[in-house]
Amino acid sequence: MNEILVYTQLNKNEICDFSYDLISYAKEISKNETVISSAIIANSDFILDENKKKNLYKFGADKVYLIKENFSYYDKYYFPDLIFETVKKINPSIVLFNSTTEGREIAPKTASKLNTGLTADCTGLEIIKKEDGFKLISTRPTFGGKLMASILSKTTPDMSTVRVNTFKKKEFNFEGEIEVIELNFEVNQNSSIKILEFIEDKKEFSTLENAKIIVSGGMGLKNKEGFEKLETFAKLINASIGATRKAVDKGLIDRKFQIGQTGKCATPEIYIAFGIKGAIHHIVGMENSKKIIAVNTDKNAPIFNYADFGIIKDANLVLDELISFLQKEKV
Ligand SMILES: Cc1cc2nc3c(=O)[nH]c(=O)nc-3n(C[C@H](O)[C@H](O)[C@H](O)COP(=O)(O)OP(=O)(O)OC[C@H]3O[C@@H](n4cnc5c(N)ncnc54)[C@H](O)[C@@H]3O)c2cc1C
Incomplete structure (x- = not known):
């Protein structure tokens, strides 16, 4: 339970800079009391090289779960299944996503499978220590930006999507190295959509x-x-x-x-x-x-x-x- 899991988004098999921002933000709010882990869903073309490992570690991740599966493209139905399996396996207190199109697609589907709440599009996070783990206080604008609501979920794990650029990456870990854990789930890709071709915009x-x-x-x-x-x-x-x-x-x-x-x-x-x-x-x-x-x-x-x-x-x-x-x- 003593873990914050951060969904780490890839673009052309490179880790997006805003994912490092969110990992750093998780590290900052954890005040070194929880483990920060990164979850990467990738296919066989992805290489978790030394540079990526160094960056993940430097910007605050203690562990990385590498979920290697056989797929060609990002799939908004399949990825939530994989994150759901990851959460079930590692049982984190908190799961965070960037509020990108991908994050906004994966987070609610995963939350619904986990039967837990989701606070969307947060602009601030705080964690509080409880006897049985950590709880997240998520802040987001409401009533057309006139009020800031601080939301404490009654369910676990706590899940939030966080606005990109809420926090800029910062170096935290200096000596040591990240723990890499490969995960493999036998989940069928039962998507109702089939991507025929990928045309770059x-x-x-x-x-x-x-x-x-x-x-x-x-x-x-x-x-x-x-x-x-x-x-x-x-x-x-x-x-x-x-x-x-x-x-x-x-x-x-x-x-x-x-x-x-x-x-x-x-x-x-x-x-x-x-x-x-x-x-x-x-x-x-x-x-x-x-x-x-x-x-x-x-x-x-x-x-x-x-x-x-x-x-x-x-x-x-x-x-x-x-x-x-x-x-x-x-x-
Ligand atoms: C719940 C909610 C969420 C919203 N979310 C968003 C959001 O994410 N992003 C967003 O942008 N809006 C959002 N809006 C809408 C927002 O309230 C405004 O209506 C919108 O931003 C106004 O857009 P605008 O400035 O282009 O148009 P207008 O309000 O019509 O203003 C046009 C401006 O152009 C100026 N102008 C006119 N002619 C010229 C000219 N020839 N040269 C130079 N200036 C000229 C005018 O003086 C005026 O200031 C949201 C509204 C609600 C209720």
């Missing part, structure tokens, strides 16, 4: 969670042409794209780019908001950016309360000027 720029610069658009960009300009500008400065939910709901841009309470959370070095009002639901997803620049025609727009620099001007015109300047520079 080349338009994704870089992922929002790791982006250094994000250029983000709201309803002030008016239409799809405005978002095409945003895309051109993003390419010129090697940035990622973000958007408000309103722009997503209007079909101006794909939902995967949505930033905010019901979207993704980002902490880039620079966040440029074009035609974004600055509703609290949006702000919670980007307020920890290092520098915020806002372009809005309304000098009283709430976004200016968070911005380091403000431009009171038509967002489409500013984009035209920036694109034309950068294209001339390139020639």
Whole structure:
């Protein structure tokens, strides 16, 4: 019971940086009183090399459970079965996932199989010591971000998904090495879906969670042409794209780019908001950016309360000027 299990996500057989962040966060809240273990589901192409082991250990994991199975692609029905078997076998007090698409798919399915609760999209965690193990206090925004709710589950194990970028990885373990435990479950891959082909989304720029610069658009960009300009500008400065939910709901841009309470959370070095009002639901997803620049025609727009620099001007015109300047520079 004295264990915190962290689901460790892979991308092209590399450990995602946000998984190291979550392992470090688990280590931080555990105050060295519990074992931190990482659970990796991988196929035979994955190699847990010395570098990965060193990093897992350095960023706080004491153990890694390597669940090696025979599959070609991530499967949202099969992976929860494997995590369920892992949890049954090792009986941890707490199980954590990043609040990524994958984490959001695996965590609720696993929780339901375990007949336990799940607190989703947390922005803060704390653990308390009980006679029979550890309990998790999970904090998450509620009532549209107006209240922070601290949730203590009545069931065990405690399970939570944690917003990416809530905590940045930190070095904890310096001498020694990680314990590797290989697990093998005879679970059939009874998925109701069959992946025929995997086509990489080349338009994704870089992922929002790791982006250094994000250029983000709201309803002030008016239409799809405005978002095409945003895309051109993003390419010129090697940035990622973000958007408000309103722009997503209007079909101006794909939902995967949505930033905010019901979207993704980002902490880039620079966040440029074009035609974004600055509703609290949006702000919670980007307020920890290092520098915020806002372009809005309304000098009283709430976004200016968070911005380091403000431009009171038509967002489409500013984009035209920036694109034309950068294209001339390139020639
Ligand atoms: C439960 C809940 C969850 C939500 N989750 C999210 C979320 O995750 N992310 C999110 O973004 N929103 C979310 N929302 C919606 C949020 O409350 C706002 O409605 C939304 O963020 C507003 O988007 P916007 O700024 O693009 O549009 P608007 O509110 O319409 O603002 C447009 C802005 O553009 C400016 N503008 C107009 N014309 C120009 C121009 N030519 N040039 C420059 N500026 C111009 C205007 O002055 C205005 O400030 C959520 C809402 C609820 C209730």
